[in-house]
Amino acid sequence: MATRRIPLVLLACGSFNPITNQHMRLFELARDHMHSTGQYQVVGGIVSPVSDGYGKQGLVLAQHRIAMAKLALQSSDWVTVDEWESQQADWTETVVTMRNHYGRILKEYERSTGENKDSSGNPSPLSSPCPQLKLLCGADFLDTFQVPDLWLDDHVEEVAGHFGLICVSRGGLHPEQAVAASDTLSRHSHNIFLVREWVRNETSATEVRRALRRGLSVKYLIPDSVIEYIHQHNLYTEDSERRNKGTVLRPLAKQATQPGKNVNVAVRKIATLLKPDKDISHDGDHIVIKTLSTFKNYNMDFHVGKEFEEDLSGVDDRKCMTTISWDGDKLVCVQKGEIEGRGWTHWVDGDELHLQLGSQLSNLLAHSLLLLLALRFSVLPLFVHSQPANPCIYLQALIILHTQTSASPAAIMPADFSGKWILESNDIFEEYLKVLDIDFATRKIAISLSQTKVISQDEDKFTVKTLSTFRNYELSFTVGVEFDEHTKGLDNRNIKCLVTWEGDKLVCTQKGEKANRGWKHWIEGDKLFLELTCEDVVCVQVFKRKA
Numbered sequence: 001m002a003t004r005r006i007p008l009v010l011l012a013c014g015s016f017n018p019i020t021n022q023h024m025r026l027f028e029l030a031r032d033h034m035h036s037t038g039q040y041q042v043v044g045g046i047v048s049p050v051s052d053g054y055g056k057q058g059l060v061l062a063q064h065r066i067a068m069a070k071l072a073l074q075s076s077d078w079v080t081v082d083e084w085e086s087q088q089a090d091w092t093e094t095v096v097t098m099r100n101h102y103g104r105i106l107k108e109y110e111r112s113t114g115e116n117k118d119s120s121g122n123p124s125p126l127s128s129p130c131p132q133l134k135l136l137c138g139a140d141f142l143d144t145f146q147v148p149d150l151w152l153d154d155h156v157e158e159v160a161g162h163f164g165l166i167c168v169s170r171g172g173l174h175p176e177q178a179v180a181a182s183d184t185l186s187r188h189s190h191n192i193f194l195v196r197e198w199v200r201n202e203t204s205a206t207e208v209r210r211a212l213r214r215g216l217s218v219k220y221l222i223p224d225s226v227i228e229y230i231h232q233h234n235l236y237t238e239d240s241e242r243r244n245k246g247t248v249l250r251p252l253a254k255q256a257t258q259p260g261k262n263v264n265v266a267v268r269k270i271a272t273l274l275k276p277d278k279d280i281s282h283d284g285d286h287i288v289i290k291t292l293s294t295f296k297n298y299n300m301d302f303h304v305g306k307e308f309e310e311d312l313s314g315v316d317d318r319k320c321m322t323t324i325s326w327d328g329d330k331l332v333c334v335q336k337g338e339i340e341g342r343g344w345t346h347w348v349d350g351d352e353l354h355l356q357l358g359s360q361l362s363n364l365l366a367h368s369l370l371l372l373l374a375l376r377f378s379v380l381p382l383f384v385h386s387q388p389a390n391p392c393i394y395l396q397a398l399i400i401l402h403t404q405t406s407a408s409p410a411a412i413m414p415a416d417f418s419g420k421w422i423l424e425s426n427d428i429f430e431e432y433l434k435v436l437d438i439d440f441a442t443r444k445i446a447i448s449l450s451q452t453k454v455i456s457q458d459e460d461k462f463t464v465k466t467l468s469t470f471r472n473y474e475l476s477f478t479v480g481v482e483f484d485e486h487t488k489g490l491d492n493r494n495i496k497c498l499v500t501w502e503g504d505k506l507v508c509t510q511k512g513e514k515a516n517r518g519w520k521h522w523i524e525g526d527k528l529f530l531e532l533t534c535e536d537v538v539c540v541q542v543f544k545r546k547a
């Protein structure tokens with residue numbers, strides 16, 4: 001007897017900002033592939049645009065993205081647009097969207113099998129097998145599962161294990177490697193269908209928006225009806241592209257606030273974007289310090305000289321026995337607990353309030369949020385409302401901290417970077433490449449690659465080799481000596497560079513066509529950090545020392 005095929009619905013989640021022909025092609029490719037397995041019968045396709053709460057830069061209103069998707073899909077007799085996700089007040093996890101659709105699909109199935117039950121109430125042999133729902137995506141989507149703190153592990157488990165994925169190739173990405181690199185994905189590899197698109201189509205919604213902003217033609221990349229809609233509503237402009245600029249992607253913010261999470265990459269990322277205010281009031285030795293930001297607020301209410309139990313919920317969720325006392329005109333706090341040497345010092349210098357946060361060097365990583373909060377505030381007589389200066393000045397706190405907390409003189413010497421370092425994480429690298437105007441295909445290759453840094457250091461003389469299977473790059477410099485760099489094979493620009501020591505950090509300013517360009521290198525334990533900055537993008541790469 002021939003086995004009956006499993007009815008299958010394909011669900012694609014994304015910004016669809018705007019929907020492109022390639023988005024629609026994904027469905028056709030996936031349907032052919034799933035039919036070729038002989039196991040499935042694709043019975044429907046759903047496009048589910050993300051809600052406005054997603055916070056992605058340049059995201060135009062959901063009502064427009066929905067309207068464009070509906071216009072585009074008028075030509076399909078099996079793919080529809082669903083508004084449920086886009087209408088949720090906040091951004092919705094993909095797995096929640098999947099559960100919602102699957103619940104609806106199952107209800108319909110039950111209703112239809114109800115009509116086909118035998119006398120004992122069991123589905124009759126005439127009923128079709130239980131339908132399935134699978135997530136349809138491009139290869140770049142699969143890579144996002146590896147982005148630290150973007151997805152919850154349980155959700156990846158449910159998406160890949162319970163539902164299943166159909167992933168269409170994109171650019172030079174290697175989805176099979178993404179599956180192999182992840183324990184969860186490889187455990188469910190039988191439920192992940194990789195579809196090879198032989199007619200490569202590199203259309204990306206970002207590139208379409210860019211072309212539209214520049215007044216260039218996007219005909220044949222997106223349907224005519226969508227082009228007309230965009231022009232009618234003047235949708236993709238310089239202004240619309242600035243929408244959500246600097247906003248933390250909602251999944252990252254949401255993940256960071258999960259109970260029991262360590263102070264991690266996501267929190268660090270959020271913290272760097274914050275503009276916290278300090279609101280300090282006092283009545284004699286009774287002091288209240290409020291640290292206010294759009295992400296988290298933190299209040300301290302204490303009497304100088306009196307020990308109290310401090311609950312650092314929302315910071316690193318530890319408890320400390322805290323005592324704050326005067327040291328001359330400095331307010332010094334000692335926080336006894338799990339982390340040795342923990343505490344802070346507040347003092348005023350001219351019209352600036354300084355806050356220096358400390359813990360032992362070995363614990364720096366666990367305390368990155370604390371370090372990030374080490375801001376310098378301007379325009380402030382002590383204990384009145386303050387205006388924050390540049391939040392990125394927190395970086396200086398690391399240096400102060402190193403100097404303050406290092407017991408041995410060796411620890412305050414500039415660091416030794418020599419060695420081989422393997423890339424472990426590469427946060428916002430694609431944004432950094434975009435701001436350097438690196439083309440789509442190169443970006444996609446670059447973000448998928450592993451990198452090795454080989455650094456040779458002879459006191460202040462450095463050679464840094466960056467090696468990958470795609471391109472190698474070598475840079476030699478002497479700290480304190482300005483040099484010309486041609487970023488050959490990268491963005492091919494000429495820049496004037498100067499590398500200096502800031503404590504044990506190596507800091508480079510790169511003057512040229514691009515504003516605010518530079519990098520910083522520092523070491524924490526067996527990790528090498530590289531912070532790459534250009535305009536308003538800050539990318540952090542973390543390397544592990546190769547034994």
Ligand SMILES: Nc1ncnc2c1ncn2[C@@H]1O[C@H](COP(=O)(O)OP(=O)(O)OP(=O)(O)O)[C@@H](O)[C@H]1O
Nearest residue numbers: 014015016022137138141170201202203204205206
């Ligand atoms: N050219 C393409 N090839 C394969 N998959 C694609 C392609 N374009 C989009 N997709 C897939 O379509 C889904 C929705 O994509 P999304 O709305 O993010 O558009 P996008 O073109 O990837 O946008 P952006 O350019 O901003 O990255 C994702 O799973 C994405 O991987």
Ligand SMILES: O=C(O)c1ccc[n+]([C@@H]2O[C@H](COP(=O)([O-])O)[C@@H](O)[C@H]2O)c1
Nearest residue numbers: 013014015050093094095150151152251
């Ligand atoms: O569910 C999650 O945890 C999750 C984390 C990150 C991204 N997503 C979804 O992945 C999609 C990414 O779309 P885009 O346009 O950013 O490529 C979008 O639908 C998001 O809601 C989902």
